[in-house]
Amino acid sequence: MLTAKQMQLLQFIHSRLQDGGVSPSFDEMKEALALKSKSGVHRLITALEERGFIRRLPNRARALEVLRRPDGTPVAGPANDAANVDAPRRPSVGADAPSAHTTAALAEAMSVPLHGRIAAGTPIEALERADVHVDVPPAMMGRGPTFALEVDGDSMVDLGIMDGDTVLIERCETAEDGTVVVALVDDSEATLKTLKRRDRHIMLIPANRDYEPQVYESDRVRVQGRLVGLLRRY
Numbered sequence: 001m002l003t004a005k006q007m008q009l010l011q012f013i014h015s016r017l018q019d020g021g022v023s024p025s026f027d028e029m030k031e032a033l034a035l036k037s038k039s040g041v042h043r044l045i046t047a048l049e050e051r052g053f054i055r056r057l058p059n060r061a062r063a064l065e066v067l068r069r070p071d072g073t074p075v076a077g078p079a080n081d082a083a084n085v086d087a088p089r090r091p092s093v094g095a096d097a098p099s100a101h102t103t104a105a106l107a108e109a110m111s112v113p114l115h116g117r118i119a120a121g122t123p124i125e126a127l128e129r130a131d132v133h134v135d136v137p138p139a140m141m142g143r144g145p146t147f148a149l150e151v152d153g154d155s156m157v158d159l160g161i162m163d164g165d166t167v168l169i170e171r172c173e174t175a176e177d178g179t180v181v182v183a184l185v186d187d188s189e190a191t192l193k194t195l196k197r198r199d200r201h202i203m204l205i206p207a208n209r210d211y212e213p214q215v216y217e218s219d220r221v222r223v224q225g226r227l228v229g230l231l232r233r234y
Contacts, residue, residue: 002051008033009044010053014066014075023064038132112136112168118149118182119191134166140229142170147225149182149192155206156180156192161230167192168229173222180227186220195223 002010012032016024026038035041045064048054053068066075114132134148151165159180161167175181181195183204193204193214202221204214 002048002053005033006044006047006051006053009041010048010066010069013054013064014069017066110136110138110141112141112146112148114148114150114166116150117152118167119153119189134231136168136229136231140168140231142168142226142228145171146228147171148231151192155208155211158207158209159194161192161207162232164233166231167227168231169225170228171225173224175223175226182224182226184222184224185214185216187222190224192227 009029009032012029013023016022016028024032026041029035029041030038033041033044045054045056049056053066055065055067068074111133114134136146136148147169148166149169151161151163151167154163161180169182175195177196179195180192182190182192183195183202184190185204191204191214193206196203196205196213197218198215200218201215202218204216204221206213
């Protein structure tokens, strides 16, 4: 029922769960199977899920549970319920150990796809990287499907959106004036700007005095989503 690679991945995940109760990370799975990218790992995981050998635990960041062993026999007991891909190893006791609150927040984090870099200056082509994900606290998620983008540029700095930030975008096809949106121009270039409609035109307004608003005929612009959150590393 399984290809050689599917069998190998299932055995690897099952072995790691038996040893420590935590699934291997995508990088570890990619390395163990000698794959060129993590997208290959995603395809194998999807195939195993469709065949009923594993399942993804809901509301957990890339969490997996093995349902059947490689020989097809069911896995008994709740040993895998806490399995979490990319979950942090148990820290040693010391000043750098995360608090119980931090550990709980990490365990409850949700995984959203990171779709490349979004221009906060002039529009650039949106690059999709479906094999890359980021972990997000549930409270920062949008009501609908949510994805993440890396900010490239400084045209939104007056709203606190800096170059290198990661913004969280809720998918939508329309938004009210004054909303910060991802706008797709001419079906090829995406930009992060404040939306404003004017007659038959759409203005994409920056939050930086060094940049001028971009004005397009309304049929050239499609809203792809609205800003719902921001992540920043220090």
